[in-house]
Amino acid sequence: MARMDSEQRKKQILECAKKLFARKGYYQTQISDIQHEAGVARGTIYQYFKNKDDIFKTLLENLHKEMKDVISSKPANLEEDFSSGEKVFRYRIKKAFALFANDPDYCNLLLRVGLGLGDSFDSILGRFDRQMVELIKSYLVSGIKLGRVKPDIDPVLMSNVIGGGFMRMAYFYGVTGKGSKTEEFEQLTENFVNAFAYGIFLEKP
Amino acid sequence: MARMDSEQRKKQILECAKKLFARKGYYQTQISDIQHEAGVARGTIYQYFKNKDDIFKTLLENLHKEMKDVISSKPANLEEDFSSGEKVFRYRIKKAFALFANDPDYCNLLLRVGLGLGDSFDSILGRFDRQMVELIKSYLVSGIKLGRVKPDIDPVLMSNVIGGGFMRMAYFYGVTGKGSKTEEFEQLTENFVNAFAYGIFLEKP
Amino acid sequence: MARMDSEQRKKQILECAKKLFARKGYYQTQISDIQHEAGVARGTIYQYFKNKDDIFKTLLENLHKEMKDVISSKPANLEEDFSSGEKVFRYRIKKAFALFANDPDYCNLLLRVGLGLGDSFDSILGRFDRQMVELIKSYLVSGIKLGRVKPDIDPVLMSNVIGGGFMRMAYFYGVTGKGSKTEEFEQLTENFVNAFAYGIFLEKP
Amino acid sequence: MARMDSEQRKKQILECAKKLFARKGYYQTQISDIQHEAGVARGTIYQYFKNKDDIFKTLLENLHKEMKDVISSKPANLEEDFSSGEKVFRYRIKKAFALFANDPDYCNLLLRVGLGLGDSFDSILGRFDRQMVELIKSYLVSGIKLGRVKPDIDPVLMSNVIGGGFMRMAYFYGVTGKGSKTEEFEQLTENFVNAFAYGIFLEKP
DNA sequence: TATGAATGAGAGTTCATTCAT
DNA sequence: TATGAATGAACTCTCATTCAT
Incomplete structure (x- = not known):
């Protein structure tokens, strides 16, 4: 994934997470779903958020x-x-x-x-x-x-x-x-x- | 556990499940919670319900x-x-x-x-x-x-x-x-x- | 795995864990190592111990x-x-x-x-x-x-x-x-x- | 970070690593700990050492x-x-x-x-x-x-x-x-x- | 040379479900 | 019918390492 402005990346992840949480609910949305939706590696998400809770x-x-x-x-x-x-x-x-x-x-x-x-x-x-x-x-x-x-x-x-x-x-x-x-x-x-x-x-x- | 009428047992499990689901939500209610609340063995629940979904x-x-x-x-x-x-x-x-x-x-x-x-x-x-x-x-x-x-x-x-x-x-x-x-x-x-x-x-x- | 007396099973897991911890150290011993050594499923270990720490x-x-x-x-x-x-x-x-x-x-x-x-x-x-x-x-x-x-x-x-x-x-x-x-x-x-x-x-x- | 003699930089990293390894043990010392202790970027450490093992x-x-x-x-x-x-x-x-x-x-x-x-x-x-x-x-x-x-x-x-x-x-x-x-x-x-x-x-x- | 965002393999843990007793 | 030990797929999270800048 190309480098990106830190604030922008966080927003991007949040946007994808919002979409998924809204459609599938909290528990049925996996980190891996967010990962794929955002086109980002698993670990990247954890550089911007402490955990799943934190995203929500x-x-x-x-x-x-x-x-x-x-x-x-x-x-x-x-x-x-x-x-x-x-x-x-x-x-x-x-x-x-x-x-x-x-x-x-x-x-x-x-x-x-x-x-x-x-x-x-x-x-x-x-x-x-x-x-x-x-x-x-x-x-x-x-x-x-x-x-x-x-x-x-x-x-x-x-x-x-x-x-x-x-x-x-x-x-x-x-x-x-x-x-x-x-x-x-x-x-x-x-x-x-x-x-x-x-x-x-x-x-x- | 004292023997109990089958229909009654089912009702009892449902009642306990209702209470728990209502208070903790679906995903935060474990089968084991229901088990303990109902004072029943884990397997027993599966005698009356196909799975967790089925209870809900x-x-x-x-x-x-x-x-x-x-x-x-x-x-x-x-x-x-x-x-x-x-x-x-x-x-x-x-x-x-x-x-x-x-x-x-x-x-x-x-x-x-x-x-x-x-x-x-x-x-x-x-x-x-x-x-x-x-x-x-x-x-x-x-x-x-x-x-x-x-x-x-x-x-x-x-x-x-x-x-x-x-x-x-x-x-x-x-x-x-x-x-x-x-x-x-x-x-x-x-x-x-x-x-x-x-x-x-x-x-x- | 055949059913086993609860106390015995705990002992068995501990014995295997001891062997592994002693030889490979704490961090290099994986739960999966203990699992295989004991010939037990992963989850079984967690029925007897809260976590890896608890075993140790x-x-x-x-x-x-x-x-x-x-x-x-x-x-x-x-x-x-x-x-x-x-x-x-x-x-x-x-x-x-x-x-x-x-x-x-x-x-x-x-x-x-x-x-x-x-x-x-x-x-x-x-x-x-x-x-x-x-x-x-x-x-x-x-x-x-x-x-x-x-x-x-x-x-x-x-x-x-x-x-x-x-x-x-x-x-x-x-x-x-x-x-x-x-x-x-x-x-x-x-x-x-x-x-x-x-x-x-x-x-x- | 001010430029520094290469040999000196290596020594500095080692010194910080020693302190941390000694106090927290090998596995509980993260590269990021060393990074912060040394006031150096993560990547810099890998310029001087092949990996964590190598430092130790x-x-x-x-x-x-x-x-x-x-x-x-x-x-x-x-x-x-x-x-x-x-x-x-x-x-x-x-x-x-x-x-x-x-x-x-x-x-x-x-x-x-x-x-x-x-x-x-x-x-x-x-x-x-x-x-x-x-x-x-x-x-x-x-x-x-x-x-x-x-x-x-x-x-x-x-x-x-x-x-x-x-x-x-x-x-x-x-x-x-x-x-x-x-x-x-x-x-x-x-x-x-x-x-x-x-x-x-x-x-x- | 220095950086730090990005990576992803791999670890620990959970928990619904099964099944021998 | 009732039990609860055993299961293992699936999940979250970690962290050493890489690499574009």
């Missing part, structure tokens, strides 16, 4: 970071008016959809493979979806305070329902590969938010 | 069957009036909640462990949730035809959102162990259905 | 125990007269010689292989020879108190010299295989003790 | 040569009188002590690490101690002929005992680091020779 965890951490960025991003030129909170919410939902839809392997890894590994990787995932649900919950709570969200809903229950609904939908669209164009995310987001809109908001937005 | 698949099939019964059940003495469709829906949601909540291992197995196994068990799970979503979709479609459900919603998207929301919520309540009394299921179901009610139904039920 | 340590511990018994043994019917201390000393020297001579593999393991392993096995060996030297030192010290041993000798130095001399001799006779008959141990011991006798004892014994 | 063997040979020089050295201005043989013996013993004491790594390498490697390095060590014992034996034999050493001692046994005693003592003082001043070697040698003097010589020297 690095992968999860990277993905996690990416998602965090998306989730905490805000649209530029946002006037801080009454509805800005909701706009941010929509913005993030859309971004997250796009992230999943553009990277089905990512989608699988986070939404399925990572879940099935018992508690081995729990701490790293931080149980990713727990975070997402937490975020939604806090959004609802502050919505209630602001008088925008119905005060009689149960934020815990509702955040689980919304979060689960989102992820199932993301998974569906991410994996089946339907809808990868920007307009569609727009539409998807709209529909998704609308599904809950009447049930949550005091006035239809 | 049997488990999934059993659970699946149970769920199917719930999902296709109807409350007795149901007058076939206009709102009966919705009543059945609520009834089933409540039953399904109860099923998960009463058996957290079941919950874990179906909602998490089964997901991480790559495609190995896909065909058996039949992708359990796919079925559930399919069911919801058909419910929505017929709702539209009956003029009860808004005609402008996307049934595919909506069924994914509702299904995902349900499972996330079921997982949350099933695993965290909150809410195991009947009244609570009633309440849970009510809240859950309400979350979508305004977004879906033409008139609030 | 068990071996050392067993040998150590054996040696300890020898070193702390006393001839029967020993009158507790003035010279009994010396008699016990001779008795033990002779016994230790015999032990080494009758089991050259043992000899090699303790006197050579164990030494080359860095500190990995230090704690178990307890640095076997350190113990032996300590024993000799305490013997000398009490000899001085009893007025039997020259008060101007340095017990630390002398115990090292005697201990080292003994082990080198044991190694020589044990490995070269010369002198395995009882009379010869008698003679060997006599010569060995005499080598130091004039230098140590106040009166020739 | 070079080391042993160097040490061996050094020891040979010591062992065959004579004090200057030695009159060839009756007692000169004994003087040479003492002289060499003292020198050898000093050599070990001044270089504990050397000591460890020769007295412990080299021994544990099975037969891999046997031929090179030439079983260093075998040579030493041989030397002592020949000294004893000629002593007997000259009427200085008791004719009834067994030279084979005695040379082993003396050689073993010497090495154990050298190891003890070399590794524990006690006694590095010249006077102490004088004393050490005196004590060591005296230990055997009465048992070996016809008249006390």
Whole structure:
């Protein structure tokens, strides 16, 4: 194998590993699979990663970071008016959809493979979806305070329902590969938010 | 080991396997774990099951069957009036909640462990949730035809959102162990259905 | 492989391992070597031992125990007269010689292989020879108190010299295989003790 | 890395290797350890040595040569009188002590690490101690002929005992680091020779 | 000459499955 | 039918060595 920039080689291995882990799961992906997929010798992998675990965890951490960025991003030129909170919410939902839809392997890894590994990787995932649900919950709570969200809903229950609904939908669209164009995310987001809109908001937005 | 009815012995092994699979995942559960948990010799397990796969698949099939019964059940003495469709829906949601909540291992197995196994068990799970979503979709479609459900919603998207929301919520309540009394299921179901009610139904039920 | 009593099988594996470790050293002895030597499948070894280390340590511990018994043994019917201390000393020297001579593999393991392993096995060996030297030192010290041993000798130095001399001799006779008959141990011991006798004892014994 | 005289570079690598081999043993010392210790790239080592074996063997040979020089050295201005043989013996013993004491790594390498490697390095060590014992034996034999050493001692046994005693003592003082001043070697040698003097010589020297 | 990324044979270990008792 | 010792394929990981730069 030709020499290669160290950072690039690491990325290459990670990319191949992501693909395989996403499709075959953690345990059914052998180091030799990654080796062949990456066109690299066995030992090379171990020069960049401590062990199989390390590859998987690095992968999860990277993905996690990416998602965090998306989730905490805000649209530029946002006037801080009454509805800005909701706009941010929509913005993030859309971004997250796009992230999943553009990277089905990512989608699988986070939404399925990572879940099935018992508690081995729990701490790293931080149980990713727990975070997402937490975020939604806090959004609802502050919505209630602001008088925008119905005060009689149960934020815990509702955040689980919304979060689960989102992820199932993301998974569906991410994996089946339907809808990868920007307009569609727009539409998807709209529909998704609308599904809950009447049930949550005091006035239809 | 005291002699035991053959059917009973099989059940006992399955019960132990369920517990372990649910808590540690498929690959991290060894045959020897099951052996010890069940207080049975290693070879005995192979008298009742072809192999490890067979245990897991049997488990999934059993659970699946149970769920199917719930999902296709109807409350007795149901007058076939206009709102009966919705009543059945609520009834089933409540039953399904109860099923998960009463058996957290079941919950874990179906909602998490089964997901991480790559495609190995896909065909058996039949992708359990796919079925559930399919069911919801058909419910929505017929709702539209009956003029009860808004005609402008996307049934595919909506069924994914509702299904995902349900499972996330079921997982949350099933695993965290909150809410195991009947009244609570009633309440849970009510809240859950309400979350979508305004977004879906033409008139609030 | 025919079924076998569990304790016997363990012994058999240990015996084969001892032979190989003694002749080829720790690192050059592969599990597969032991496997073939014992005529056992690879996995069988791991049913009796946690890992390669465990085999080696068990071996050392067993040998150590054996040696300890020898070193702390006393001839029967020993009158507790003035010279009994010396008699016990001779008795033990002779016994230790015999032990080494009758089991050259043992000899090699303790006197050579164990030494080359860095500190990995230090704690178990307890640095076997350190113990032996300590024993000799305490013997000398009490000899001085009893007025039997020259008060101007340095017990630390002398115990090292005697201990080292003994082990080198044991190694020589044990490995070269010369002198395995009882009379010869008698003679060997006599010569060995005499080598130091004039230098140590106040009166020739 | 600054350019360096080729011979110097080789020495530097050897020195680092000696330190590591002595402390961790042959197998537990990795090329990468030597690399880091020497502050040299991995490939550089292979510019100076064929392989790991080669490093170790070079080391042993160097040490061996050094020891040979010591062992065959004579004090200057030695009159060839009756007692000169004994003087040479003492002289060499003292020198050898000093050599070990001044270089504990050397000591460890020769007295412990080299021994544990099975037969891999046997031929090179030439079983260093075998040579030493041989030397002592020949000294004893000629002593007997000259009427200085008791004719009834067994030279084979005695040379082993003396050689073993010497090495154990050298190891003890070399590794524990006690006694590095010249006077102490004088004393050490005196004590060591005296230990055997009465048992070996016809008249006390 | 110096480098260090790449290599891959080979080591230890695991664990589902078999089968003699 | 029940047992658990025995099996060995398959896996992860190590590390001395090579070689393009």
